[in-house]
Amino acid sequence: MPDTMRALAILRVGEVGLVERDIPRAGPGEAVVRTTASLICTSDVHTVAGALPVPDGRLLGHESVGIVHEVGEGVTTCKVGDRVAVNAVTPDGTCDACQQGYTSQCGGPLGGYRFTIQKDGNLAEYFHVNDADYNLAPIPEGLADEVAVYACDMLSTGFIGAENANIPIGGTAAVFAQGAVGLSATMGAKLCGAGLIIAVEGIPGRAALAKQFGADIVIDPADGNVAEQIMDITHGGVDGAIEALGHPDTWEGCLRSTKAGGTISNLGYHGVEGPTLSIPLDAFGLGMSGKKIVTDLCPGGRERMSRLMRLLDTNKVDPTPMTTHRFAIGDVEAAFETMSSKSDGVVKPLITYP
Amino acid sequence: MPDTMRALAILRVGEVGLVERDIPRAGPGEAVVRTTASLICTSDVHTVAGALPVPDGRLLGHESVGIVHEVGEGVTTCKVGDRVAVNAVTPDGTCDACQQGYTSQCGGPLGGYRFTIQKDGNLAEYFHVNDADYNLAPIPEGLADEVAVYACDMLSTGFIGAENANIPIGGTAAVFAQGAVGLSATMGAKLCGAGLIIAVEGIPGRAALAKQFGADIVIDPADGNVAEQIMDITHGGVDGAIEALGHPDTWEGCLRSTKAGGTISNLGYHGVEGPTLSIPLDAFGLGMSGKKIVTDLCPGGRERMSRLMRLLDTNKVDPTPMTTHRFAIGDVEAAFETMSSKSDGVVKPLITYP
């Protein structure tokens, strides 16, 4: 049994590196997982760029699955050797927000987001999990690790975007931007019974994936005013518009393409566009058009993870076409560079472990 | 039977006058009501100031009750002589928005708001009602007209603000501004089971009414940062904050005083503050704190009106302390001036008819 492990760390703002670290230990109620598959996330890129303040040396990553390596005292729902998935968000399950069902807001705004932000992340050969009974979800027997790993963030985030969009059965949806989260939201809109799904995306490879995942129409923003096109196609706006980029233009597009009484469901991280976000009042009915704005961060917990993996296990969704690249953990720096530069048509780089 | 009636008209932007007009007639499915009580609304003041484009001569008013004077062909749910209330919003009941339950968005954004905006209002001795079977609600036998008239807009608007705020039973609410709509939202928060209601208001008379209507605490904005006080009192923010003014400061206060996962329920008309409304991203968790923004305009329809009047009839709420002034229809110009200047501690001026 080794004492140390390889992992990807933020060396300082703007720089990452493969490092060697001690394998973490499990205290009471906690667990340590030996990683078998990870995905790199655009959030990792944002964090390295300095979006949120983290100490130098902090490990990256929040999308990993693996095998239970150690369990702390009092853990009852899993044992060493179990294959498990862990959400990017790891709530404690007891705070007021968790008891109200807002697991990603555990202990305060965005407080459930612990990997990298509050402790080491899991782009590592081993990783630590708090509140193991609340957070460790067994991976169904026939489901491959590299498929299950999509449940950690992409499906949980993308699907909550669709769930929050209040799309009635057969209703209309627009999904702005088709990166991995947007593509997952497109899948989610289909799962939520949307009758017409309009994806907004200019990159041909992503547009093609959007169609494969359920989009009926893909609008390229280069082809003119997106919101006007959506208003025309839908005769007055969609039931639900999902913002999956975090940009003022897509945000405004959502507000302008939603019908009176419709919902704007935000998934995008709006941390780079200045201190405020603008609502155009004409598109908002001066605050009285019945429009709703709903926001969320990847909801966590074992119960939700089990549901997401069930959808993978029964082939209701297949996100693996998003795995455009594969790298061994030893090559994770190159993987990060690919994700960071958005080069080579990358959507999600999968990291494998020996 | 007279042929003409007295009514309050917008003579031109900024100027109103008592005018004489022909009594309207009822076409198929329509009705005409002889008015017995009306209230003047701050929206009337906004409209006269030019907030929304209406032709010169258009009659004002949208809060009136009375006695059915004429029914058109095909009207089945009421007859001449019935005492009835009519919501400020008069949906057709058949458009897609109505079928989805968004009556105030009938036919398009804010489209259910017909009085004054799309046709003559009802600060008049007689008024016309479209889609009478959908809109005319009988006033319960023991309920006085001057009480029932509060259901037309104040209760429907104020209560939907509270209903939309997603306050769990025993949860916490803040209501920003205690004009007639805010006071009604305070009543509504109590009716929706809030455990702690914080009202924000600087005018002593309104603060006193807020307490009478259910507020546990009233914060005067002159006494320091309101949102910080609310965050302290509630240890992290309210479940639901209701904006009842339509001002950037109260809007921002709502966003800053709501907990992660909480709801901002907007009632205010944001038509005078420029083309956009700003969301402070720090208070919004960069778009991921689970906060929701819900907006609405007075929901209409007979069924809702009946429920609102039931609450009046069984004394579950008593809005009449808001009736600070009374004027006969002949003196409606003075009433409007009082409302317009917000003088003499006015909250709602009641208009009576001979």
Add this chain to the structure above:
Amino acid sequence: MPDTMRALAILRVGEVGLVERDIPRAGPGEAVVRTTASLICTSDVHTVAGALPVPDGRLLGHESVGIVHEVGEGVTTCKVGDRVAVNAVTPDGTCDACQQGYTSQCGGPLGGYRFTIQKDGNLAEYFHVNDADYNLAPIPEGLADEVAVYACDMLSTGFIGAENANIPIGGTAAVFAQGAVGLSATMGAKLCGAGLIIAVEGIPGRAALAKQFGADIVIDPADGNVAEQIMDITHGGVDGAIEALGHPDTWEGCLRSTKAGGTISNLGYHGVEGPTLSIPLDAFGLGMSGKKIVTDLCPGGRERMSRLMRLLDTNKVDPTPMTTHRFAIGDVEAAFETMSSKSDGVVKPLITYP
């Protein structure tokens, strides 16, 4: 233009016949449709058998689409020549139940169900539609009549069964019986995001259709206790169980195979099993296990019909494999006999018109 039409009538309890009748006329707010496609429903069979009291000579049928033949005064949303679908339930849109969104309970329990029960049905070359603006939904341009006709009852009923079952995304569902309504509920469960769908059916052809429509597992009741098998497969019960037969055994199966906190969604007509329906208290947690029972009848209205047809138009669902038989209207007696005897593997007989 002919004056008379052919139609299928109940001659007396237990006997049907092709009859000739005057073509109906449209009064104010009404319409007459020339039929292009119909489906026969098991409800028609029940009605002929005397399930509900109807006068001799009453026309059968409630699943038809066609072309607007006449519109009455005041109809504004469609015109002669439009291709339209009409739900089996034709609410007035103004009663309290309709204003609360319970269109099938228009005016009282089951009151929205007018065809055959309250007036002539639409297994006829022409048929009458009350409240045309509320009820007539245009058929999308590329959608064939014989596909659109599934929206009238099968999809509206089957899907509401799934919508009412409160299945969380990735949750588990069981659909008891796979007749046309059950098969539609299976499609609906998939549309509502179920992660595992268990169908219960003993007839091989229907079991195969269930798999085609989204069932992951089909249990044959002949192979042992169904509820026990579902409890085993799901480790404690499904999130939602849908009763699509109307039989004490499937009803009990639903109650026994639902988890604590789960929902039993009833679609079945329980009119032939005596005056009461039994809840086994051990499976109901003595009334405290958080189980919910939800019931419904095909919800109507143009807005819902448009959403259902959108799902057909964008190929999100394809119910046409249920069309096992086709008959011209002149042969409708043979079609009815096939449906009545459930012979020849019939699921839905389609009626075509010259």
Add this chain to the structure above:
Amino acid sequence: MPDTMRALAILRVGEVGLVERDIPRAGPGEAVVRTTASLICTSDVHTVAGALPVPDGRLLGHESVGIVHEVGEGVTTCKVGDRVAVNAVTPDGTCDACQQGYTSQCGGPLGGYRFTIQKDGNLAEYFHVNDADYNLAPIPEGLADEVAVYACDMLSTGFIGAENANIPIGGTAAVFAQGAVGLSATMGAKLCGAGLIIAVEGIPGRAALAKQFGADIVIDPADGNVAEQIMDITHGGVDGAIEALGHPDTWEGCLRSTKAGGTISNLGYHGVEGPTLSIPLDAFGLGMSGKKIVTDLCPGGRERMSRLMRLLDTNKVDPTPMTTHRFAIGDVEAAFETMSSKSDGVVKPLITYP
């Protein structure tokens, strides 16, 4: 510090006695509370009568508050000396049911109900609390223990009955039986915004309390058919009917007095009326009238307890008129006898501690 304590035990089916026991100890994540106030519940009476199988010697009680006496390793949200309330239901907070929000169904049907059923109850000078961080709620500073103790079961159970009844603002409610749970449901219906509350009760003292707690009308079952009276008063049935007795007559009354589309919310324990509960099909629209049946058991958890105590702390509700009797713990046998025999107009006997 004493080693032993006094408590009320089930000596054998049908017999209780004051016993002396060792004070329990707190393991990891657990706590022990020194009791300051308790209420006796009708459920205790049922349990003693043999309703559920418990071993001889098991302590009774599940409605107690007190002061933290000991905390186990890892407990972070409270410390020795804190005044705390604990719900009758003490979920673990991590099982699938808890993560879905069904705390009373923790680990399986009714599984959150641990006191007396799965371990010693808390009619004792000290009691043990599992999962202390999830379950211990601090009592607000100014709130007396003998008021706070109503949150443990009466308010949580009665209010969830009203919350589950889906009463729209200003809607109509009926509450069948006005024992302590029914009276609490009446309070709850008022808190949920009901416009008309009809209580059903034949005992004059309870009828008077019902009026005091918000009932507009009290119907004595001795005065004729209750459901018919409710149908007359409401012109077709209530929005929500709450069963608060657990008897076939009140159950049937709920089904017969609810409108199409309305909700029957069951709180009653139906353990003594045979193996099944009957639904009259005529009142149930043959399973298609849109009626819903919702069931529940006292929901637990700190967050809900805090909301319930907030309502007490701000005087939104005052349940203390239900405290008809007071006994010291030394006289708890007499208290139990009073509750058991329902003598002397008892509603709730309060137990005090030295």
